[in-house]
Amino acid sequence: xxxxxxxxxxxxxxxxxxxxxxxxxxxxxxxxxxxxxxxxxxxxxxxxxxxxxxxxxxxxxxxxxxxxxxxxxxxxxxxxxxxxxxxxxxxxxxxxxxxxxxxxxxxxxxxxxxxxxxxxxxxxxxxxxxxxxxxxxxxxxxxxxxxxxxxxxxxxxxxxxxxxxxxxxxxxxxxxxxxxxxxxxxxxxxxxxxxxxxxxxxxxxxxxxxxxxxxx
Amino acid sequence: xxxxxxxxxxxxxxxxxxxxxxxxxxxxxxxxxxxxxxxxxxxxxxxxxxxxxxxxxxxxxxxxxxxxxxxxxxxxxxxxxxxxxxxxxxxxxxxxxxx
Numbered sequence: 001x002x003x004x005x006x007x008x009x010x011x012x013x014x015x016x017x018x019x020x021x022x023x024x025x026x027x028x029x030x031x032x033x034x035x036x037x038x039x040x041x042x043x044x045x046x047x048x049x050x051x052x053x054x055x056x057x058x059x060x061x062x063x064x065x066x067x068x069x070x071x072x073x074x075x076x077x078x079x080x081x082x083x084x085x086x087x088x089x090x091x092x093x094x095x096x097x098x099x100x101x102x103x104x105x106x107x108x109x110x111x112x113x114x115x116x117x118x119x120x121x122x123x124x125x126x127x128x129x130x131x132x133x134x135x136x137x138x139x140x141x142x143x144x145x146x147x148x149x150x151x152x153x154x155x156x157x158x159x160x161x162x163x164x165x166x167x168x169x170x171x172x173x174x175x176x177x178x179x180x181x182x183x184x185x186x187x188x189x190x191x192x193x194x195x196x197x198x199x200x201x202x203x204x205x206x207x208x209x210x211x212x213x214x215x216x
Numbered sequence: 217x218x219x220x221x222x223x224x225x226x227x228x229x230x231x232x233x234x235x236x237x238x239x240x241x242x243x244x245x246x247x248x249x250x251x252x253x254x255x256x257x258x259x260x261x262x263x264x265x266x267x268x269x270x271x272x273x274x275x276x277x278x279x280x281x282x283x284x285x286x287x288x289x290x291x292x293x294x295x296x297x298x299x300x301x302x303x304x305x306x307x308x309x310x311x312x313x314x315x
Contacts, residue, residue, distance in 0.1 A: 021221070022281050022283065022284070025280065025281070025284055026281075026283050026284050026287060029284050029287045029288060029291075030287055032291070033287055033288070033290065033291035033294075036291045036292075036295055037291070037294060037295065037298070040295045040298055040299075041298070043299075044298055044299055044302045044303075047299060047302075047303060048302060048303065048306050051303070051306070051307070052306070052311070066244065066247065070240070070244055073240050074237065074240065077233065077236045077237065077240065078233070080233075080236075080270060080274050081229055081230070081232075081233040081274075083274070084224075084229045084273075084274040085226060085229060088223060088224065088226065088229070091221060091223050092223065187221075194274075194275070195275055198270050198271070198274045198275045199275075201270060201274075202266075202267045202270050202271070205263050205266045205267055205270070206263050206267070208243075208263075209243055209247075209259035209260065209262075209263050212247075213243065213244065213246075213247035213259055215246075215247060215250075215251065215254075215255020215256055215259065
Protein backbone atom coordinates (compact mmCIF):
# COMPACT_ATOMS: atom_id res chain seq x y z
CA UNK A 1 0.00 0.00 0.00
CA UNK A 2 2.39 2.70 1.13
CA UNK A 3 5.71 3.26 -0.48
CA UNK A 4 8.39 3.46 2.17
CA UNK A 5 11.21 4.03 -0.27
CA UNK A 6 13.39 6.81 1.02
CA UNK A 7 15.16 7.19 -2.34
CA UNK A 8 12.44 9.44 -3.70
CA UNK A 9 12.94 11.99 -0.92
CA UNK A 10 16.58 12.93 -1.59
CA UNK A 11 17.09 16.64 -1.08
CA UNK A 12 19.03 18.25 -3.92
CA UNK A 13 21.71 19.49 -1.55
CA UNK A 14 22.74 15.95 -0.66
CA UNK A 15 25.05 13.62 -2.58
CA UNK A 16 23.09 10.49 -1.77
CA UNK A 17 20.48 9.17 0.60
CA UNK A 18 23.08 7.94 3.09
CA UNK A 19 24.44 11.47 3.50
CA UNK A 20 20.94 12.87 3.92
CA UNK A 21 20.09 10.34 6.61
CA UNK A 22 23.36 11.06 8.41
CA UNK A 23 22.73 14.83 8.23
CA UNK A 24 19.23 14.46 9.68
CA UNK A 25 20.47 12.16 12.43
CA UNK A 26 23.41 14.35 13.41
CA UNK A 27 21.10 17.38 13.40
CA UNK A 28 18.76 15.69 15.85
CA UNK A 29 21.64 14.67 18.10
CA UNK A 30 22.97 18.25 18.09
CA UNK A 31 19.56 19.42 19.25
CA UNK A 32 19.56 16.75 21.98
CA UNK A 33 22.99 17.94 23.14
CA UNK A 34 21.54 21.44 23.56
CA UNK A 35 18.71 19.87 25.55
CA UNK A 36 21.26 18.06 27.72
CA UNK A 37 22.84 21.40 28.57
CA UNK A 38 19.39 22.92 29.11
CA UNK A 39 18.40 20.34 31.71
CA UNK A 40 22.00 20.21 32.85
CA UNK A 41 21.75 23.75 34.19
CA UNK A 42 18.95 22.70 36.52
CA UNK A 43 20.84 19.57 37.50
CA UNK A 44 23.87 21.73 38.33
CA UNK A 45 21.70 23.93 40.56
CA UNK A 46 20.33 20.84 42.25
CA UNK A 47 23.82 19.43 42.85
CA UNK A 48 25.03 22.71 44.36
CA UNK A 49 22.14 23.13 46.77
CA UNK A 50 21.94 19.48 47.73
CA UNK A 51 25.61 19.60 48.69
CA UNK A 52 24.94 22.69 50.81
CA UNK A 53 21.70 21.61 52.47
CA UNK A 54 21.75 17.82 52.53
CA UNK A 55 19.92 17.48 55.88
CA UNK A 56 16.88 19.51 54.83
CA UNK A 57 16.89 18.05 51.30
CA UNK A 58 16.86 14.56 52.79
CA UNK A 59 13.99 15.43 55.13
CA UNK A 60 12.03 17.28 52.43
CA UNK A 61 12.33 14.48 49.89
CA UNK A 62 10.47 12.18 52.27
CA UNK A 63 7.36 14.17 51.32
CA UNK A 64 7.65 12.83 47.77
CA UNK A 65 6.02 9.48 47.11
CA UNK A 66 8.69 7.01 45.93
CA UNK A 67 6.00 4.65 44.68
CA UNK A 68 4.60 7.14 42.19
CA UNK A 69 8.15 7.94 41.16
CA UNK A 70 8.84 4.27 40.56
CA UNK A 71 5.58 3.86 38.61
CA UNK A 72 6.53 6.80 36.41
CA UNK A 73 9.97 5.29 35.83
CA UNK A 74 8.45 2.00 34.69
CA UNK A 75 5.93 3.83 32.47
CA UNK A 76 8.67 5.78 30.70
CA UNK A 77 11.04 2.81 30.37
CA UNK A 78 8.22 0.80 28.80
CA UNK A 79 7.38 3.71 26.51
CA UNK A 80 10.99 3.74 25.33
CA UNK A 81 10.67 0.06 24.49
CA UNK A 82 7.43 0.57 22.55
CA UNK A 83 8.97 3.59 20.79
CA UNK A 84 12.06 1.59 19.76
CA UNK A 85 9.84 -1.20 18.45
CA UNK A 86 7.78 1.42 16.59
CA UNK A 87 10.88 2.85 14.92
CA UNK A 88 11.92 -0.69 14.00
CA UNK A 89 8.50 -1.30 12.42
CA UNK A 90 8.90 1.93 10.45
CA UNK A 91 12.29 0.74 9.17
CA UNK A 92 10.72 -2.54 8.07
CA UNK A 93 7.84 -0.74 6.35
CA UNK A 94 5.26 -2.30 8.66
CA UNK A 95 3.18 0.82 9.07
CA UNK A 96 0.29 -0.86 10.90
CA UNK A 97 2.66 -2.21 13.56
CA UNK A 98 4.36 1.16 13.67
CA UNK A 99 1.08 2.93 14.43
CA UNK A 100 0.21 0.42 17.14
CA UNK A 101 3.58 0.78 18.85
CA UNK A 102 3.33 4.58 18.63
CA UNK A 103 -0.17 4.50 20.13
CA UNK A 104 1.15 2.33 22.97
CA UNK A 105 3.91 4.87 23.56
CA UNK A 106 1.39 7.73 23.63
CA UNK A 107 -0.79 5.81 26.08
CA UNK A 108 2.12 5.20 28.45
CA UNK A 109 3.12 8.86 28.17
CA UNK A 110 -0.42 9.91 29.05
CA UNK A 111 -0.26 7.59 32.05
CA UNK A 112 2.88 9.41 33.11
CA UNK A 113 1.07 12.76 32.89
CA UNK A 114 -1.83 11.40 34.95
CA UNK A 115 0.57 10.35 37.71
CA UNK A 116 2.22 13.78 37.49
CA UNK A 117 -1.19 15.39 37.95
CA UNK A 118 -1.89 13.21 40.99
CA UNK A 119 1.46 14.11 42.53
CA UNK A 120 1.23 17.83 41.79
CA UNK A 121 -2.32 18.21 43.12
CA UNK A 122 -1.27 16.37 46.27
CA UNK A 123 1.63 18.80 46.69
CA UNK A 124 -0.70 21.75 46.25
CA UNK A 125 -3.09 20.41 48.91
CA UNK A 126 -0.23 19.90 51.35
CA UNK A 127 1.08 23.44 50.85
CA UNK A 128 4.30 22.27 49.31
CA UNK A 129 4.18 24.43 46.20
CA UNK A 130 6.70 27.28 46.60
CA UNK A 131 5.04 30.64 46.93
CA UNK A 132 2.65 32.37 49.25
CA UNK A 133 0.96 29.11 50.30
CA UNK A 134 4.13 27.22 51.13
CA UNK A 135 4.13 25.71 54.61
CA UNK A 136 6.85 23.29 55.52
CA UNK A 137 5.82 20.73 58.17
CA UNK A 138 9.29 19.35 58.85
CA UNK A 139 11.95 20.29 61.37
CA UNK A 140 14.42 21.53 58.78
CA UNK A 141 14.92 25.06 57.55
CA UNK A 142 11.81 26.19 55.66
CA UNK A 143 13.86 28.27 53.22
CA UNK A 144 16.00 25.28 52.30
CA UNK A 145 12.91 23.10 51.98
CA UNK A 146 11.26 25.62 49.67
CA UNK A 147 14.45 25.53 47.61
CA UNK A 148 14.16 21.76 47.33
CA UNK A 149 10.57 22.02 46.13
CA UNK A 150 11.40 24.86 43.75
CA UNK A 151 13.96 22.59 42.12
CA UNK A 152 11.52 19.67 42.22
CA UNK A 153 8.81 21.61 40.37
CA UNK A 154 11.21 23.31 37.96
CA UNK A 155 12.89 20.05 36.97
CA UNK A 156 9.86 17.75 36.85
CA UNK A 157 7.77 20.57 35.34
CA UNK A 158 10.22 21.17 32.51
CA UNK A 159 10.44 17.42 31.99
CA UNK A 160 6.64 17.12 32.01
CA UNK A 161 6.44 19.83 29.37
CA UNK A 162 8.82 17.76 27.23
CA UNK A 163 6.62 14.70 27.72
CA UNK A 164 3.60 16.73 26.60
CA UNK A 165 5.42 17.96 23.50
CA UNK A 166 6.43 14.36 22.79
CA UNK A 167 2.81 13.25 23.01
CA UNK A 168 1.76 15.93 20.53
CA UNK A 169 4.55 15.10 18.09
CA UNK A 170 3.84 11.36 18.28
CA UNK A 171 0.12 11.98 17.75
CA UNK A 172 0.82 14.02 14.63
CA UNK A 173 3.16 11.27 13.44
CA UNK A 174 0.46 8.62 13.97
CA UNK A 175 -2.07 10.71 12.04
CA UNK A 176 0.26 11.41 9.12
CA UNK A 177 1.32 7.75 8.94
CA UNK A 178 -2.28 6.58 9.05
CA UNK A 179 -3.14 8.95 6.19
CA UNK A 180 -0.04 7.79 4.31
CA UNK A 181 1.22 11.32 3.84
CA UNK A 182 4.35 11.70 1.73
CA UNK A 183 6.44 13.36 4.38
CA UNK A 184 6.36 10.31 6.67
CA UNK A 185 6.75 7.63 4.03
CA UNK A 186 10.29 6.83 5.10
CA UNK A 187 11.32 5.91 8.60
CA UNK A 188 13.36 9.03 9.36
CA UNK A 189 10.62 11.19 10.98
CA UNK A 190 9.77 8.27 13.24
CA UNK A 191 13.40 7.64 14.10
CA UNK A 192 14.02 11.30 14.95
CA UNK A 193 10.88 11.35 17.11
CA UNK A 194 12.22 8.23 18.79
CA UNK A 195 15.54 9.89 19.55
CA UNK A 196 13.70 12.79 21.21
CA UNK A 197 11.54 10.41 23.20
CA UNK A 198 14.48 8.35 24.48
CA UNK A 199 16.14 11.57 25.60
CA UNK A 200 13.02 12.44 27.63
CA UNK A 201 13.24 8.97 29.19
CA UNK A 202 16.93 9.46 30.05
CA UNK A 203 16.22 12.76 31.83
CA UNK A 204 13.70 10.97 34.03
CA UNK A 205 16.16 8.11 34.64
CA UNK A 206 18.33 10.70 36.41
CA UNK A 207 15.51 12.78 37.93
CA UNK A 208 13.97 9.82 39.75
CA UNK A 209 16.93 8.83 41.95
CA UNK A 210 18.09 12.42 42.48
CA UNK A 211 14.76 13.78 43.68
CA UNK A 212 12.89 10.76 45.05
CA UNK A 213 15.73 8.65 46.43
CA UNK A 214 17.97 11.19 48.11
CA UNK A 215 20.32 9.10 50.16
CA UNK A 216 22.14 10.13 53.29
CA UNK B 217 15.22 0.82 1.39
CA UNK B 218 17.09 0.76 4.65
CA UNK B 219 20.40 -0.60 3.39
CA UNK B 220 22.60 1.70 5.42
CA UNK B 221 20.77 1.36 8.66
CA UNK B 222 21.32 -1.54 11.00
CA UNK B 223 17.99 -2.89 12.15
CA UNK B 224 18.33 -4.16 15.69
CA UNK B 225 16.43 -7.41 16.37
CA UNK B 226 13.37 -7.06 18.57
CA UNK B 227 14.68 -9.55 21.15
CA UNK B 228 17.61 -7.24 21.85
CA UNK B 229 15.17 -4.45 22.71
CA UNK B 230 13.25 -6.76 25.04
CA UNK B 231 16.44 -7.90 26.79
CA UNK B 232 17.58 -4.29 27.27
CA UNK B 233 14.14 -3.48 28.66
CA UNK B 234 14.41 -6.37 31.12
CA UNK B 235 17.80 -5.11 32.27
CA UNK B 236 16.41 -1.61 32.71
CA UNK B 237 13.61 -2.91 34.93
CA UNK B 238 16.01 -4.96 37.04
CA UNK B 239 18.29 -1.95 37.49
CA UNK B 240 15.28 0.15 38.52
CA UNK B 241 14.36 -2.38 41.21
CA UNK B 242 17.94 -2.35 42.51
CA UNK B 243 17.99 1.45 42.61
CA UNK B 244 14.80 1.61 44.67
CA UNK B 245 15.98 -1.18 47.00
CA UNK B 246 19.26 0.61 47.73
CA UNK B 247 17.33 3.74 48.72
CA UNK B 248 15.91 1.92 51.73
CA UNK B 249 19.32 0.97 53.12
CA UNK B 250 21.62 3.42 54.88
CA UNK B 251 24.94 3.30 53.09
CA UNK B 252 26.27 6.81 53.63
CA UNK B 253 28.09 8.11 50.58
CA UNK B 254 27.19 4.93 48.66
CA UNK B 255 23.57 6.10 48.72
CA UNK B 256 24.67 8.65 46.14
CA UNK B 257 27.26 6.61 44.23
CA UNK B 258 25.19 3.45 43.68
CA UNK B 259 21.95 5.01 42.31
CA UNK B 260 23.93 7.45 40.15
CA UNK B 261 26.08 4.66 38.74
CA UNK B 262 22.98 2.61 38.02
CA UNK B 263 21.32 5.64 36.39
CA UNK B 264 24.37 6.06 34.16
CA UNK B 265 24.25 2.38 33.22
CA UNK B 266 20.55 2.69 32.36
CA UNK B 267 21.20 5.82 30.31
CA UNK B 268 24.00 4.00 28.46
CA UNK B 269 21.66 1.13 27.62
CA UNK B 270 19.01 3.53 26.28
CA UNK B 271 21.59 5.53 24.29
CA UNK B 272 23.45 2.57 22.81
CA UNK B 273 20.51 0.32 21.95
CA UNK B 274 17.19 2.18 21.97
CA UNK B 275 18.77 5.23 20.33
CA UNK B 276 21.05 2.95 18.30
CA UNK B 277 24.23 4.90 18.98
CA UNK B 278 26.22 1.67 18.99
CA UNK B 279 25.54 1.34 15.27
CA UNK B 280 25.43 5.02 14.38
CA UNK B 281 27.93 6.89 12.20
CA UNK B 282 31.06 8.08 13.98
CA UNK B 283 30.05 11.75 13.70
CA UNK B 284 26.86 11.06 15.64
CA UNK B 285 28.79 9.21 18.33
CA UNK B 286 31.22 12.12 18.64
CA UNK B 287 28.36 14.57 19.18
CA UNK B 288 26.87 12.39 21.91
CA UNK B 289 30.22 12.14 23.73
CA UNK B 290 30.78 15.89 23.29
CA UNK B 291 27.45 16.57 24.99
CA UNK B 292 28.44 14.55 28.03
CA UNK B 293 31.89 16.14 28.03
CA UNK B 294 30.51 19.68 28.17
CA UNK B 295 27.98 18.67 30.82
CA UNK B 296 30.82 17.39 33.00
CA UNK B 297 32.71 20.64 32.49
CA UNK B 298 29.65 22.57 33.67
CA UNK B 299 29.22 20.38 36.74
CA UNK B 300 32.93 20.30 37.52
CA UNK B 301 33.62 24.00 37.30
CA UNK B 302 30.38 24.95 39.06
CA UNK B 303 31.03 22.65 41.99
CA UNK B 304 34.68 23.66 42.01
CA UNK B 305 33.52 27.18 42.75
CA UNK B 306 30.91 26.35 45.36
CA UNK B 307 32.94 23.93 47.47
CA UNK B 308 35.44 26.71 48.07
CA UNK B 309 32.85 29.21 49.24
CA UNK B 310 32.35 30.04 52.88
CA UNK B 311 28.69 30.60 53.66
CA UNK B 312 28.04 33.64 55.80
CA UNK B 313 24.52 33.82 57.17
CA UNK B 314 22.69 31.40 54.84
CA UNK B 315 18.95 30.91 55.07
